[in-house]
Amino acid sequence: MQTVSLLGICASPRERGNSRYLLELALAAADAAAAGRVASDLYSFSRKEIGPCISCFRCEELGDCAIEDDFQKLRDAWMAADAIIYSVPVYHMGIPGQLKCFIDRLGNTLCAEEGGGSTKLLKAVGVAAQGDCIFSGQEQVMTALINHAVLMGCIPVAGDPWQSYLGAAGWTRNDLGQDSLQRLYESGEEDAQIAVTAAESLGKRVVEMALLLKAGGAACRGMLASEAAYDAFLERLRSEDQGPG
Numbered sequence: 001m002q003t004v005s006l007l008g009i010c011a012s013p014r015e016r017g018n019s020r021y022l023l024e025l026a027l028a029a030a031d032a033a034a035a036g037r038v039a040s041d042l043y044s045f046s047r048k049e050i051g052p053c054i055s056c057f058r059c060e061e062l063g064d065c066a067i068e069d070d071f072q073k074l075r076d077a078w079m080a081a082d083a084i085i086y087s088v089p090v091y092h093m094g095i096p097g098q099l100k101c102f103i104d105r106l107g108n109t110l111c112a113e114e115g116g117g118s119t120k121l122l123k124a125v126g127v128a129a130q131g132d133c134i135f136s137g138q139e140q141v142m143t144a145l146i147n148h149a150v151l152m153g154c155i156p157v158a159g160d161p162w163q164s165y166l167g168a169a170g171w172t173r174n175d176l177g178q179d180s181l182q183r184l185y186e187s188g189e190e191d192a193q194i195a196v197t198a199a200e201s202l203g204k205r206v207v208e209m210a211l212l213l214k215a216g217g218a219a220c221r222g223m224l225a226s227e228a229a230y231d232a233f234l235e236r237l238r239s240e241d242q243g244p245g
């Protein structure tokens with residue numbers, strides 16, 4: 001029986017903010033959708049140090065990033081996961097800097113490991129994004145992370161219409177509090193209901209897609225084994241000892 005290792009990444013520097021609120025809802029919905037078949041973990045950027053890529057290209061010699069900080073731990077968790085849900089505050093119509101630092105270093109480290117070749121990681125990836133304003137960057141954040149998923153050979157997943165088009169998007173009616181979304185939701189405010197519904201369907205669809213990918217991978221193991229691009233994916237399948245495909 002396939003199981004899914006689901007990594008939730010909260011890209012806010014706040015320990016318990018609006019991003020975390022949506023992420024916890026998505027993870028709970030994933031758990032409910034695949035009861036007993038999902039092990040989820042929540043990584044928070046709060047109090048983490050992940051500095052920028054310094055373009056030294058020492059990863060090409062070392063096979064790892066030359067800068068030692070909190071990057072390595074998140075990279076290992078990211079690589080081991082079958083599914084990833086990002087929950088991200090909009091910062092100036094884009095993703096927060098620390099998340100971008102992580103993405104840059106992740107990509108170059110992987111490139112160095114793979115010798116620049118194609119990598120098909122086949123993780124299911126979903127995105128929740130929220131900010132204090134409406135029409136203020138949520139779709140750009142989701143698109144940036146969906147594009148990154150494609151670049152990594154992953155499969156982007158949205159929740160269900162009509163609440164979710166690219167992922168889960170929310171806004172806090174210009175309230176900068178860290179529990180604004182939750183308060184709005186609990187007061188019955190309509191846009192917060194939409195964000196919550198979208199986050200929940202996002203969690204469900206991400207975990208379903210990860211299960212489908214793993215089942216498909218197990219069935220096509222022989223075909224995939226002939227291409228190095230699938231090595232990391234096949235390694236994740238092997239770790240479950242699912243038998244020959």
Ligand SMILES: Cc1cc2nc3c(=O)[nH]c(=O)nc-3n(C[C@H](O)[C@H](O)[C@H](O)COP(=O)(O)O)c2cc1C
Pocket residue numbers: 012013014016017018019020088089090091092093094130131132133134136137172175176177178
């Ligand atoms: C540096 C910075 C830039 C921001 N830029 C935007 C923005 O462009 N659009 C937006 O809607 N909100 C913006 N915000 C507001 C946050 O996205 C919003 O408060 C969000 O709810 C914070 O999420 P968190 O509680 O998970 O940290 C910005 C906040 C900060 C600190």
